[in-house]
Amino acid sequence: MPEALPATATRLSGLVNGTSWNGTGTDSLGNPLSWTATLVKLSEIKSDSVKKKDAPAVGNVIYPMQPFGWVSDARPKQETILIKNATVWTNEQEGVLKETDVLIKNGKVAAVGKNLTEATARVIDGTGKHVTAGIIDEHSHIAAASINEGGQSVTSEVRIGDNLNPDDVNIYRQLSGGVTTSHILHGSANVIGGQTQLIKLRWGGNDEDLKFRGWTGQIKFALGENVKRSSSPLGNNRYPDTRMGVEQVLIDAFTRAKDYQKSWNAYNATKGKKGFTGVAPRRDLELDALVEILEKKRFITCHSYVQSEINSAMKVAEQMGYTVNTFTHILEGYKVADKMLKHGSFVSTFSDWWAYKMEVEDAIPYNAAIMQKVGLTVAINSDDAEMARRLNQEAAKIVKYGGVTEEEALKMVTLNPAKMLHVEDKVGSLKPGKDGDVVVWSDHPLSIYAKSLYTIVDGTVYFDRTKDEQLQKDVDAERLRLVRKMNGEKRGGAPTIPAQPSYQIMHTCSDHGHSHGLLVIDAEENH
């Protein structure tokens, strides 16, 4: 008999070492326990008795149907919210306001000021707490079912928006870190990648619900080692294999796009005229997207690292008549900050990543501060489902490395990414009329000790730290219910299969090693 086994234990597992055991399990209430046992004597096997069967009970429908989803009638709703007496980081001319209130109504910021009142509002006491605009991640790969279409060097026809995955638990996890808007990018497998999708983290919604309404689309470009497939163990047999070839791929693609644009313009100019006999040019979805860039209806975010490739990408753009809207990653941006400023680019980078591949050998944590001081609008992005939960801390590092002001640092994860995504009229600061995307922090938002207490999107509280504790209990209860059900089936003689771990697929840029936990597979490591 086990020596330390509670009478209420319902599920045990462990490892045998001779006649002694060590193990873990749960009791009938689902509380975890560990146990040890030694063999005293073998038990006798008794014959089974017949038991009465219970009618099957159906569980709740949960949105999404997985851990931390909302039970249907408990889905968060848009509310009128009044945050009282907090330190408010406006990201506007007013700067940081002490003992100030923020009113959110009809999904928008309605007012920022002292002594606000609103009779029907849910009041959140902000005393000792800090309030900021929701965090915006310029470079993310969460909530998508696939990321890289790497079959060709130009795949501008594919769209992340067509394969969003609203069930990704990382949406909820990132809400817990104050993220409200994420720019979901195509990967960096090719020079001209796919069209990106801006989303709001409306956890529990479907793919259409996630989409950020009223934004102008962007597209991912990439340069350097990833498009050359430098770190592939299989080598590379696809053009380009050098930064020389990358430049030519860009020139070729935009030359084709301009010819295509010209033929459409000619057709459109003459098609209504008398005696017109021509036919429309064949529609080309790949070139359509590039023409949108030329016509400033689509913006580029360009994965880039070293100064030579950054410089070349700008020269091609200037030759072809477009602008590189955002240079993302841009770890050697500090070397050509003046040139990017002149070109008219935004920049979005990591705080302190370096030395994971050759092209980041000269990456420095002072990069963001230098670029900001030269005059560029700088964002700090995650490109990582884990780090996205701590983007406020990544911004804090730009104060540490390079000494930008705290307000400027916070803008690097809020207002500045909003600017490069061209949605600064909707999000990124606490200004009446802007979206009610707001975070209430337990502490100074640039401190490692700060936690999001409430993360609000469009006036809807999608993360509430107190409610999260209850959700965790609900998850445990649901797990227990399912385990019991399976155990019941097993006892009833139903067929069983050995337990299998449920792995999650994680999509990344295929750019660097990410640490995502045990049961996560990097999709890129699979081929």
Place this chain on the structure above:
Amino acid sequence: MKKLLLAALLGFSVSLTAQETVLPAKAQTDPIYIINAIIHTGNGTVIEKGTIRIEAGKIVAVGDNIPVPRSANIQVVDAAGKHVYPGLILPTSALGLVEISAVRATQDAREIGDLNPNVRSLVAYNSDSKVINTLRSNGILLANVVPQGNFVAGSSSLVQLDAWNWEDAAYQADGGIHVYFPSLMASPGRGRGGMGGFGGPQAAAGDPVKEGLDKIESFKQFLREAKAYQAQPTHEQTNLKFEAVKGLLNKKQKLYVHGNTTKQILAALDFVQEFGVDLVIVGGSESYQVADLLKKYNVSVILQQPHSLPTAEDDDVDQPYKTAAALQKAGVLFSISDDDSQTRGKNLAFNAGTAAAYGLSKEEALAAITLNAAKIMGVADRTGSIEVGKDANIVVSEGDILDMKSSNVTQAFIQGRQIDLTDKHKLLNRRFEEKYELNKGKKGF
């Protein structure tokens, strides 16, 4: 006349060209007094305004009532308002073994083969790695250089980060042997077919739990044979691998088992029961589930990366941040590491800071990257805290070192030697500050 060193004057006060000119410091000659400091000793106590006296590389006095003599032959560091800590210890790292992880030629961390107890990380440690000085800038003065591998990977050595070569760097050679346990889980099937986006991947053929346990059993069998070999007075043929685990079996070395799941940890406990080894779990993301057993068997844990996502989809979203507090509560000896391959370990203090935000006290979090790490590695008699008799491995920071908002290391001492805190990043920053004239009036180069 007293040599007064003001922290604000340090940094780029001298002409520099490249990291190649950052020299390891010479041995301490004059006594050093760090005065007016907020001293976080690492053992839980804080002295609000204290003095540390350092002689011949050792801490000879710590307290708030230590007289500072008037003498020309002493160095005084005024740390008024600053925080002083024991040098941080990075308990697991590929430092000096891997320069650029994507460039194969710069990788020296992983040997071929399943049974390499005789492989030693120390001999491949590159004391000129450009990464080293970036860690010093964030307060890390000692690092455990760990071999990687498929199973029994070799021995790690603790190095101090101001050295001309690996022999100078060795702080504790071959302190433990590292074994990477099989996952004991079904691994996902290969090929895109099973992976498609939403669905779970297919399991590989075979029983991975049984295969893994068999592999672990083979190491037990190896240790049994090694024990028998060591019991023999003489050997006709020397067996290098049996010789290599001598320290393991007589507790002069630690057994570091790399594993995260409860199953892996439970399987490792058998080694304590059968061989009486000093066991350290490295990884330990699920260690909180068996904390009482770890305590019972006196097993310590190195939490490799608190800045991680939860292990399973249904884990508490903050579980990796809270695990340290759970171990603390259960009385398990643990330390915190930073194995992030994009930042190369320099965010060690912030991983500990996160643990402080989620349940540890700040001094407990500090111990997790100083004294506890020293205890786990068996060097707590020499380092890990600011206590009399220990090596003067000391860091001065302008603010709380656990919080990136305030951490700014201004001085550091290894064995009493004041080290140069210049690194490649600071030099490149300076180069481009010059280009853009961002620091007009600041002299350099």
